[in-house]
Amino acid sequence: MADPARRQSATPENGHVSGVSADPLAAGVPPADLLTIAGRTLHSRLLLGTGGFASLELLAESIRASGSELVTVALRRVDPQAEGSLLDVLDREGVELLPNTAGCFTARDAVLTAKLAREAFATDWIKLEVIGDEDTLLPDAPELLKAAELLVDDGFVVLPYMTDDPVLARRLVDVGCAAVMPLGAPIGSGMGIRNPYNIGLIREAVDVPVVLDAGVGTASDATLAMELGCDAVMVASAVSRAQDPVAMATAMRYAVDAGRLARGAGRIPRRTYATASSPQAGMAEFSPTD
Amino acid sequence: MIYLNGTPHDDPGEQTVAGLLRVLDLESDARGIAVAVDGEVVPRAGWSNFAIPDGARVEVLTAMQGG
Numbered sequence: 001m002a003d004p005a006r007r008q009s010a011t012p013e014n015g016h017v018s019g020v021s022a023d024p025l026a027a028g029v030p031p032a033d034l035l036t037i038a039g040r041t042l043h044s045r046l047l048l049g050t051g052g053f054a055s056l057e058l059l060a061e062s063i064r065a066s067g068s069e070l071v072t073v074a075l076r077r078v079d080p081q082a083e084g085s086l087l088d089v090l091d092r093e094g095v096e097l098l099p100n101t102a103g104c105f106t107a108r109d110a111v112l113t114a115k116l117a118r119e120a121f122a123t124d125w126i127k128l129e130v131i132g133d134e135d136t137l138l139p140d141a142p143e144l145l146k147a148a149e150l151l152v153d154d155g156f157v158v159l160p161y162m163t164d165d166p167v168l169a170r171r172l173v174d175v176g177c178a179a180v181m182p183l184g185a186p187i188g189s190g191m192g193i194r195n196p197y198n199i200g201l202i203r204e205a206v207d208v209p210v211v212l213d214a215g216v217g218t219a220s221d222a223t224l225a226m227e228l229g230c231d232a233v234m235v236a237s238a239v240s241r242a243q244d245p246v247a248m249a250t251a252m253r254y255a256v257d258a259g260r261l262a263r264g265a266g267r268i269p270r271r272t273y274a275t276a277s278s279p280q281a282g283m284a285e286f287s288p289t290d
Numbered sequence: 291m292i293y294l295n296g297t298p299h300d301d302p303g304e305q306t307v308a309g310l311l312r313v314l315d316l317e318s319d320a321r322g323i324a325v326a327v328d329g330e331v332v333p334r335a336g337w338s339n340f341a342i343p344d345g346a347r348v349e350v351l352t353a354m355q356g357g
Contacts, residue, residue, distance in 0.1 A: 049357040059355065074356025077295040077349065078323065080315050086353050087322045100357040115331045116351055120324035127357060236357055 033260070035232055037209050038157040038178035040096075044069045045226070046256045047098070047211060049236025053245060056084045062239055063093045065249035072098045072127055072236070075117050098159070100127040105140070107147035114151050126151060127181070128160040137187045141168050145175065152176035161213050166201040173206045180206060181234065184225065185215025188237040192221040196228055203229035219248075219255035226259025227267070293347045307337040310348055324351050
C-alpha cells in the first residue's frame with residue numbers, strides 16, 4: 001500500500017522527513033538527501049513515466065514499488081470509451097503529475113500543448129519534448145530552445161528532454177529551464193548511456209538538477225547515471241515493458257539509491273595493474289628459499 | 291460543420307464548448323480536461339459562452355498514459 005508519509009515532500013515549513021528512516025531501502029541514505037527542483041522537494045530521485053503499462057492496476061503497483069513521487073503523463077484526445085481514470089489512480093497513489101509534450105514536432109505545438117496541460121491539470125510544470133525525427137525520436141534542438149524560452153517567459157517550470165550536449169544544456173539553463181533532462185539513448189531503446197562522458201560534462205556545465213532521461217534499459221543504467229552525477233533518473237519503458245514491471249520498478253529504486261550513495265562515497269581511480277588489498281608483509285614461507 | 295477531435299460533427303445544436311463536451315459525455319466541471327479551438331486554448335471560464343465558429347477544429351484533451 002502507498003505510504004502517504006513517504007510520499008509527502010519535506011518542506012522547510014513542515015520539516016517532514018519521517019517515513020524515510022522507517023524505510024529499509026532508505027536506511028543508508030541520509031534523510032536530508034532531498035532533490036529540489038524549482039522549489040519543490042522530493043524524497044525520491046526516480047521519475048516514472050506512465051506509458052506502456054498493460055493496466056492502471058499494474059501502473060499503480062509499479063508506482064508504489066518505485067517510490068517515485070513525480071510521474072509523467074501525456075495529453076491526448078478524450079476517449080469516451082476509456083475505462084478507468086488515470087488521474088484518479090495518480091491521486092490515490094499520492095504522486096505529483098508532470099505533463100509532457102510528447103509527440104510535438106514544433107515549438108508552436110509544444111507551447112500550445114504545455115498551455116493546455118496547465119489548463120487541464122493546474123500545474124505550470126512541463127516536461128518539454130520537441131521531437132525532430134520519427135525514427136529516433138531525437139529532440140530538435142533549435143525548436144526545443146525556442147519553445148523553452150517562450151514557456152519560461154510565460155511562467156512555466158520547464159524540464160526539457162534534450163540530446164546529451166553540454167552546450168545545449170547551458171543554453172537551456174540560460175533561458176531559464178529549471179532542470180535539464182539529457183538522453184542516455186533514444187526513447188524506448190533500452191541502450192543505456194551511450195556517451196557517459198557527455199553526461200558527466202553536462203553535470204559540470206550547469207547548476208540545475210540533471211535528470212537522465214531515455215535509454216535506460218535496466219537497473220545498472222540508472223545506477224551509472226547517478227554515479228556520473230545525475231540528480232535523478234527518469235524511466236518509463238524499462239519498467240512498463242519489463243516482463244515483471246513491479247520487480248523492475250523495485251530494482252530501479254535500489255539502483256538509483258545505490259548510484260547516489262556510490263557517487264557520494266567517491267570511487268577509487270581506475271588502474272591498469274593490480275593493487276594488492278592484503279598486506280605484502282608477514283607472508284609465510286612454505287618452502288626453503290635458495 | 292465543425293471538427294470535434296478530428297471527427298466531422300454536424301448540427302452542434304449548442305455551439306459552445308460546454309455543448310460539445312456533452313457530446314463527449316463530459317460535464318463542464320469535468321477535471322483534467324483542456325480545450326483548444328483552432329489552435330488556441332479556451333480557458334474553462336469561457337466554456338459556457340465561447341461561440342464556436344463554423345468549420346472550427348475543436349480539440350478536447352485529457353491525461354493519457356505516456357512518457
